[in-house]
Amino acid sequence: MTATDSQPPAKPAPKDPWTLPDVSGLVVGVLGGTGDQGRGLAYRLARAGQKVIIGSRTAERARTAAEELGEGVEGADNAECARRSDIVIVAVPWEGHADTLRSLRDELVGKLVVDCVNPLGFDKKGAYALRPEEGSAAEQAAALLPDSRVTAAFHHLSAVLLRDPEIDEISTDVMVLGEVRADCEIVQALAARIPGMRGVFAGRLRNAHQVESLVANLISVNRRYKAHAGVRLTDI
Amino acid sequence: MTATDSQPPAKPAPKDPWTLPDVSGLVVGVLGGTGDQGRGLAYRLARAGQKVIIGSRTAERARTAAEELGEGVEGADNAECARRSDIVIVAVPWEGHADTLRSLRDELVGKLVVDCVNPLGFDKKGAYALRPEEGSAAEQAAALLPDSRVTAAFHHLSAVLLRDPEIDEISTDVMVLGEVRADCEIVQALAARIPGMRGVFAGRLRNAHQVESLVANLISVNRRYKAHAGVRLTDI
Numbered sequence: 001m002t003a004t005d006s007q008p009p010a011k012p013a014p015k016d017p018w019t020l021p022d023v024s025g026l027v028v029g030v031l032g033g034t035g036d037q038g039r040g041l042a043y044r045l046a047r048a049g050q051k052v053i054i055g056s057r058t059a060e061r062a063r064t065a066a067e068e069l070g071e072g073v074e075g076a077d078n079a080e081c082a083r084r085s086d087i088v089i090v091a092v093p094w095e096g097h098a099d100t101l102r103s104l105r106d107e108l109v110g111k112l113v114v115d116c117v118n119p120l121g122f123d124k125k126g127a128y129a130l131r132p133e134e135g136s137a138a139e140q141a142a143a144l145l146p147d148s149r150v151t152a153a154f155h156h157l158s159a160v161l162l163r164d165p166e167i168d169e170i171s172t173d174v175m176v177l178g179e180v181r182a183d184c185e186i187v188q189a190l191a192a193r194i195p196g197m198r199g200v201f202a203g204r205l206r207n208a209h210q211v212e213s214l215v216a217n218l219i220s221v222n223r224r225y226k227a228h229a230g231v232r233l234t235d236i
Numbered sequence: 237m238t239a240t241d242s243q244p245p246a247k248p249a250p251k252d253p254w255t256l257p258d259v260s261g262l263v264v265g266v267l268g269g270t271g272d273q274g275r276g277l278a279y280r281l282a283r284a285g286q287k288v289i290i291g292s293r294t295a296e297r298a299r300t301a302a303e304e305l306g307e308g309v310e311g312a313d314n315a316e317c318a319r320r321s322d323i324v325i326v327a328v329p330w331e332g333h334a335d336t337l338r339s340l341r342d343e344l345v346g347k348l349v350v351d352c353v354n355p356l357g358f359d360k361k362g363a364y365a366l367r368p369e370e371g372s373a374a375e376q377a378a379a380l381l382p383d384s385r386v387t388a389a390f391h392h393l394s395a396v397l398l399r400d401p402e403i404d405e406i407s408t409d410v411m412v413l414g415e416v417r418a419d420c421e422i423v424q425a426l427a428a429r430i431p432g433m434r435g436v437f438a439g440r441l442r443n444a445h446q447v448e449s450l451v452a453n454l455i456s457v458n459r460r461y462k463a464h465a466g467v468r469l470t471d472i
Contacts (some may be wrong), residue, residue: 017460128442158471172470175453203456206364211453213446217411218469220439224253225472233457234408234466235394 017201020189021182024049028190029085031055031078031100032092034065037116040162041089041154044170046071048193055081082107087114087190089154090141094119094130097137101144109147114187115208116154118215126220129213138177138208151178152208153187153199155215158228169196172230176201177208200233253437256425257418260285264426265321267291267314267336268328270301273352276398277325277390280406282307284429291317318343323350323426325390326377330355330366333373337380345383350423351444352390354451362456365449372444374413387414388444389423389435391451394464405432408466412437413444436469 028045032038033054046052046069054069055078056062062075082088082104088111092100097117101108117137119130134140138152153176161170174191176199178184188199202211214231221229264281268274269290282288282305290305291314292298298311318324318340324347328336333353337344353373355366370376374388389412397406410427412435414420424435438447450467457465 125440125442129446161471177453200457201460202453204361206361207449207452207456210365210446210449213443214450216443217413217438217447220443221436221469221472224437227472229472230470232468232470233454234468235397235463236457236461236465 020185020192020199023087023186023189023193026086026186026190027051027053027084029053029055029081029088031081031088031090031104032096033075033081034061035091035093036159036163037154037157038089038091039065039069040157040159041091041116042066042073043069043071044162044194045190046073048195050190050193053081053084055079078104079107082111085111087112087186089114089116091116091154093117094137098140098144101141105145105147108145111148112183112186113141113145113148113150114154114190115141115150115152118155118212120213120216126223127216129209129216131209135206136208136212138205138212142205149178149180149183150205151176151183151187152205152211153177153191155211156218156231158230161228161230170194170230171196171232173197173233174199175211175231175233177203177205177211179204200236202233256421256428256435259323259422259425259429262322262422262426263287263289263320265289265291265317265324267317267324267326267340268332269311269317270297271327271329272395272399273390273393274325274327275301275305276393276395277327277352278302278309279305279307280398280430281426282309284431286426286429289317289320291315314340315343318347321347323348323422325350325352327352327390329353330373334376334380337377341381341383344381347384348419348422349377349381349384349386350390350426351377351386351388354391354448356449356452362459363452365445365452367445371442372448374441374444374448378441385414385416385419386441387412387419387423388441388447389413389427391447392454392467394466397464397466406430406466407432407468409433409469410435411447411467411469413439413441413447415440436472438469 427435
């Protein structure tokens, strides 16, 4: 037996979690791209150089919104938006979430889907978390789209800050959840395209509910502190 | 009708949300003060100059842990800890949460109770949120302690950082939840005693579940980034 025999087989060095893929060439679709959150995200990603198509129920409405956004954003109906995109961000209202995804199941086969929907209820005491039967909006998406690659991200961004052209940097972290590391890393890289943002892996889809619901708390923070609060993770 | 008539009645200026009461004279009890989280919080608060009593099922165990902590920390059984404290932090394991609080109902009458328990399950895929029947650990506490002033806070602190005597500042925000503004402000002020921390009002108890559960996500973050992640709220 030689000295070499006693050495364990060479193990690859652990991957640096901040090494992320180049996503600059991917087309990003935003379903519900005419809503506040959708328009804000579309604007910010397009401004960062990404090719963005916003989707709406009617192509005309999407095209009008796209023209207003500028930055090369295109508009299309939801089906065309899904078909032409590599990454599809779901930014529809929670009320239309299940129906929209069900109707786009074919177009979304194989696509990287990024759910950013926050199921919330509102009453006179403010916002509160709704609990989808599947556990979360993201898990509902995963159940409805078994042939898509479902992740969750972009929950905590202020539409007001996203849309303000005077703001160059948005200092916040984007928590990215999903089952497949490579898919999460693409979404993390997409978030990092926006100046000031980091995309941080933050767990599996079964832990999406609390990330989605935390927006209810941010709404309380905004009210008390007259702010557009976001989240940063410390020590990373 | 004079010009004065048309003016609305003078409204008090809105209160600065960062103006918080002086809590330096209050005694802080930590139930479950011999666990990792409890010891860490007790150490940090005592080091910041607060009078701290840790509680455990047996006085002897509490006293031994208190001696190890130093900084003037005292130990007592849970009942004495609750009786002698103005603010009582609940840092017991989730499994013992309901029983401990039920047994201390009399001692906790009128006290400001701060629940910092995270109901989590663990399996080979990592941590996941448990859903208490009452909605959250904090709401369970409120249900079991109708004559106490129940708040929730201190969920996202790393016990490792809290306990490390080499660390002077812990840069993080403490989300504080509760129904009564004055009670929340006392807890916010208590958090702010620890260098680097801010206490931030983050909603009512019905929105505690997601704050408690977010620890499951921080555990994923810690694993991926080899960190002791915490939370900062931006734009405030």
